[in-house]
Amino acid sequence: xxxxxxxxxxxxxxxxxxxxxxxxxxxxxxxxxxxxxxxxxxxxxxxxxxxxxxxxxxxxxxxxxxxxxxxxxxxxxxxxxxxxxxxxxxxxxxxxxxxxxxxxxxxxxxxxxxxxxxxxxxxxxxxxxxxxxxxxxxxxxxxxxxxxxxxxxxxxxxxxxxxxxxxxxxxxxxxxxxxxxxxxxxxxxxxxxxxxxxxxxxxxxxxxxxxxxxxxxxxxxxxxxxxxxxxxxxxxxxxxxxxxxxxxxxxxxxxxxxxxxxxxxxxxxxxxxxxxxxxxxxxxxxxxxxxxxxxxxxxxxxxxxxxxxxxxxxxxxxxxxxxxxxxxxxxxxxxxxxxxxxxxxxxxxxxxxxxxxxxxxxxxxxxxxxxxxxxxxxxxxxxxxxxxxxxxxxxxxxxxxxxxxxxxxxxxxxxxxxxxxxxxxxxxxxxxxxxxxxxxxxxxxxxxxxxxxxxxxxxxxxxxxxxxxxxxxxxxxxxxxxxxxxxxxxxxxxxxxxxxxxxxxxxxxxxxxxxxxxxxxxxxxxxxxxxxxxxxxxxxxxxxxxxxxxxxxxxxxxxxxxxxxxxxxxxxxxxxxxxxxxxxxxxxxxxxxxxxxxxxxxxxxxxxxxxxxxxxxxxxxxxxxxxxxxxxxxxxxxxxxxxxxxxxxxxxxxxxxxxxxxxxxxxxxxxxxxxxxxxxxxxxxxxxxx
Numbered sequence: 001x002x003x004x005x006x007x008x009x010x011x012x013x014x015x016x017x018x019x020x021x022x023x024x025x026x027x028x029x030x031x032x033x034x035x036x037x038x039x040x041x042x043x044x045x046x047x048x049x050x051x052x053x054x055x056x057x058x059x060x061x062x063x064x065x066x067x068x069x070x071x072x073x074x075x076x077x078x079x080x081x082x083x084x085x086x087x088x089x090x091x092x093x094x095x096x097x098x099x100x101x102x103x104x105x106x107x108x109x110x111x112x113x114x115x116x117x118x119x120x121x122x123x124x125x126x127x128x129x130x131x132x133x134x135x136x137x138x139x140x141x142x143x144x145x146x147x148x149x150x151x152x153x154x155x156x157x158x159x160x161x162x163x164x165x166x167x168x169x170x171x172x173x174x175x176x177x178x179x180x181x182x183x184x185x186x187x188x189x190x191x192x193x194x195x196x197x198x199x200x201x202x203x204x205x206x207x208x209x210x211x212x213x214x215x216x217x218x219x220x221x222x223x224x225x226x227x228x229x230x231x232x233x234x235x236x237x238x239x240x241x242x243x244x245x246x247x248x249x250x251x252x253x254x255x256x257x258x259x260x261x262x263x264x265x266x267x268x269x270x271x272x273x274x275x276x277x278x279x280x281x282x283x284x285x286x287x288x289x290x291x292x293x294x295x296x297x298x299x300x301x302x303x304x305x306x307x308x309x310x311x312x313x314x315x316x317x318x319x320x321x322x323x324x325x326x327x328x329x330x331x332x333x334x335x336x337x338x339x340x341x342x343x344x345x346x347x348x349x350x351x352x353x354x355x356x357x358x359x360x361x362x363x364x365x366x367x368x369x370x371x372x373x374x375x376x377x378x379x380x381x382x383x384x385x386x387x388x389x390x391x392x393x394x395x396x397x398x399x400x401x402x403x404x405x406x407x408x409x410x411x412x413x414x415x416x417x418x419x420x421x422x423x424x425x426x427x428x429x430x431x432x433x434x435x436x437x438x439x440x441x442x443x444x445x446x447x448x449x450x451x452x453x454x455x456x457x458x459x460x461x462x463x464x465x466x467x468x469x470x471x472x473x474x475x476x477x478x479x480x481x482x483x484x485x486x487x488x489x490x491x492x493x494x495x496x497x498x499x500x501x502x503x504x505x506x507x508x509x510x511x512x513x514x515x516x517x518x519x520x521x522x523x524x525x526x527x528x529x530x531x532x533x534x535x536x537x538x539x540x541x542x543x544x545x546x547x548x549x550x551x552x553x554x555x556x557x558x559x560x561x562x563x564x565x566x567x568x569x570x571x572x573x574x575x576x577x578x579x580x581x582x583x584x585x586x587x588x589x590x591x592x593x594x595x596x597x598x599x600x601x602x603x604x605x606x607x608x609x610x611x612x613x614x615x616x617x618x619x620x621x622x623x624x625x626x627x628x629x630x631x632x633x634x635x636x637x638x639x640x641x642x643x644x645x646x647x648x649x650x651x652x653x654x655x656x657x658x659x660x661x662x663x664x665x666x667x668x669x670x671x672x673x674x675x676x677x678x679x680x681x682x683x684x685x686x687x688x689x690x
Contacts, residue, residue: 027054027082034117035061041121045078046071048164049509053077055166056084056094056103058123058137060246063262067269069121069144069248070137073103074166086112092125092135105135121146142166144250151175151215158186159251162321164507170323171255179203179211181225181235183257183276185288195285197255198276200225202233221247221261221272236273254306254323255279255291279306280409284361290407293317293325297357297408309410311389312352313426319522319530320504325404330427332403335385349382351390354422358391359408362401372396378423390423491551492567496574498524499533506535520581530581531566535574551577 025031025044031054033044039061046057046068056078057071073094081097090111094103105125112125112134123137138149141157151157152175159169172184172193181200184193202212202225209229217223223235236259246262248269256279260269276282279291280298292298292308296316301307310316310326318324365387367380377398381387389401413419500506503521510518516536523531551568569576 025084027078027080027084033061034115034123036117036119036121038119040119041069041117042066043117043123045082045084048077048166051077052080054080054082058117058121063246067248068142068166069146070123070142071166072142074142074160075168076102077166078102086115090127106140108135110134120148122149143169143252144248145215145217146249147217147219147221147247149217151181153177153179153214155215157251159253159255162253162323169253171251171253173251173257175212175215176203178205179208179213179225179228181212181215183251183255185255185285185290187288194288195283197279197282197285197291200233200235202227217247217249221245221259223249223259223273235275256306274304281411284407284409286361288406289325289404290409292408293323294404294406295326295328295408296322296405297354297359297410299410311354311357311422311424313424316522320508320520328426333385333388346382348427350426350428351378351381352424352426354424356412356420357408357410357422358420359389359401359405359422361407362389362405363399364402365400366397367400368395368397370396372398374421374423381423381425388425390425391420392423393420394418491565492578494523494567494569494576494578496569496571496576499535499569499576499578502531503533506533523578532579532581534577534579536576 027045029047031045033042035042041058042061043058044056045054046059046066047054054077055068055071056073057068059066059068078094079096082095082102083097084092084094086092090113092105092108092112092115093101095101108125110127110130110132113128114126116124116126118124120138124133125135126132127134138146139152139155141149141151141155143157143160145151145157151173154175154177156172156174159171161167161169168186168191170186170188172186173181174184174193175181180203182196183198184196186193200212204210209227210231211228212225212233213228214226215223215235216226222237225233225235227233244264247260249257249259251257257275258271259273259275261272262269278300280300282291284290289296290298291306295314296308296310298306299309308316308322308325313330314326314328316322316324317327365384367377372380373396374392377390377392380398381390381400384400386402387400388403389405391397391399391401411420499521502523503519506517506519508520510520510532512518513534516534518532518534521531521533523529551565551570564580565577566580567578569578
């Protein structure tokens with residue numbers, strides 16, 4: 001039996017049904033969708049990026065980016081060709097192309113006869129014969145709730161794992177049986193809820209009528225807990241804004257429950273309320289790693305967003321998902337000083353300092369007293385092989401920490417006379433400390449050589465130098481081949497495999513240009529440094545020219561105001577460019593993102609951008625011409641406007657570093673005008689930081 005969808009149009013005095021075409025919904029790029037009567041929401045298959053995987057989901061239909069508000073199969077995306085159908089016995093089932101079940105509504109016992117997408121954003125399954133609502137998305141939220149939606153006792157929301165993964169994340173929001181609304185961290189494997197890190201205390205053991213009954217999200221954007229006695233506890237106040245606004249409240253992947261709004265003319269969502277205000281300083285959990293992963297610490301960045309950072313000497317386990325935690329860039333102390341413990345060599349041990357950083361639940365020893373100054377604290381940790389970090393404060397206290405470090409946080413103090421310093425123990429001679437080779441290995445090698453024939457030993461003596469000479473000449477020829485293409489370039493070359501691994505298989509897309517796509521990555525040779533890798537789509541003539549021009553010109557241009565070209569790949573059909581990565585995105589991200597600057601900050605940004613442009617103009621070679629980056633040469637030639645190359649507007653993009661300091665980048669594509677042989681090069685400039 002084919003699936004039958006219908007829409008309900010709710011009017012003040014009557015209820016009308018409007019049916020969609022009978023169909024079996026199959027997951028594909030152009031799958032039909034079920035749209036609410038107002039056209040605000042849609043239900044159907046949502047494609048995950050450029051992958052051939054789909055979520056069964058609900059989204060804002062009239063918003064260009066189709067913001068998701070509910071999804072069914074986040075842990076198990078459906079491959080292309082999967083089918084959603086309403087079976088002849090009333091079962092609503094999503095199956096993969098082989099017929100294996102992916103998802104069905106929970107607690108759905110009664111047969112389903114109809115499905116409706118309502119104007120509230122609620123998707124409803126009904127049995128019209130019995131006049132029953134069998135299942136609805138509002139009672140089974142994913143990571144988002146909408147106006148008119150409630151969260152009853154026992155109701156739970158889960159964060160998604162990352163921007164690209166909709167699997168269940170590390171955080172949950174739940175309305176507890178006692179009446180409290182709580183936020184917990186979760187064990188990533190078992191899903192066990194750890195200690196509460198934030199709570200709206202609406203539970204009253206002495207008088208249950210004062211306890212919370214349900215969480216309510218009203219139509220004006222207000223969120224509150226309704227008590228059993230009819231009272232309310234406000235979490236956010238209703239909006240006094242005029243005009244048409246969308247609202248949503250989402251438990252984001254960083255563990256913050258955020259209320260967002262957006263008007264019809266806006267290009268992005270705005271944050272109305274963060275719960276909690278500063279997640280980095282919430283109550284630490286006795287179990288688990290805390291808000292960030294083990295051996296990392298939480299810090300609020302320049303945009304007001306939490307970020308998970310590694311202490312010096314450590315790097316992220318997964319650079320593309322910083323919440324996974326950090327690992328030391330050296331071997332852990334073995335505490336076997338008589339055998340091979342590197343920590344026995346005190347010259348191999350040093351400390352890196354981080355102000356106002358702490359891991360409050362990783363202590364195992366406290367030392368204090370007038371004699372325990374910072375140097376004494378360092379020495380005590382250096383002499384203790386179990387000590388990985390020591391926290392020193394102005395009260396002459398020295399707190400020793402052990403692995404793994406948990407609940408790390410950056411807590412800036414307002415009192416300059418009272419501060420905390422984290423002393424990070426690191427190995428400074430990781431590559432220079434030489435160890436004697438195992439004697440048993442030497443004996444074995446010697447025995448083999450002495451027991452072999454004279455001919456065999458002579459063969460080895462001749463073969464080894466010959467092989468070394470062969471590979472050296474091959475490498476030299478490769479270097480000369482590259483040098484012939486880019487004779488004056490000093491940037492590093494990378495293999496395609498290196499850049500593929502650095503970007504995690506080109507997973508996280510930062511943007512797209514005229515010739516290719518830019519991806520975020522981190523190089524294995526520098527695990528703490530992010531890069532932007534531009535991958536040319538295909539090697540066409542113009543793209544090849546742009547590639548050679550960028551490597552040659554930008555590679556030989558070195559100035560503190562220039563965004564650095566770190567390297568490139570020129571292997572077979574692959575052409576890639578590696579640039580330094582700007583942590584905090586573009587000016588558009590800052591102006592229209594979650595946290596927007598005030599007018600004073602905007603004025604400072606404008607002044608700094610102007611300074612960046614002035615400083616960049618002093619180093620532009622006279623042979624370089626600026627022009628807009630969207631007009632193709634064919635367009636100019638076909639309209640007889642070759643001279644427009646000289647007069648087209650300068651297009652500037654502004655990126656921000658980790659200090660939220662603007663860096664000006666002028667994108668100028670390589671073009672050649674056949675009419676006047678005018679050549680221009682693509683150059684990137686950035687503001688000088690002062």
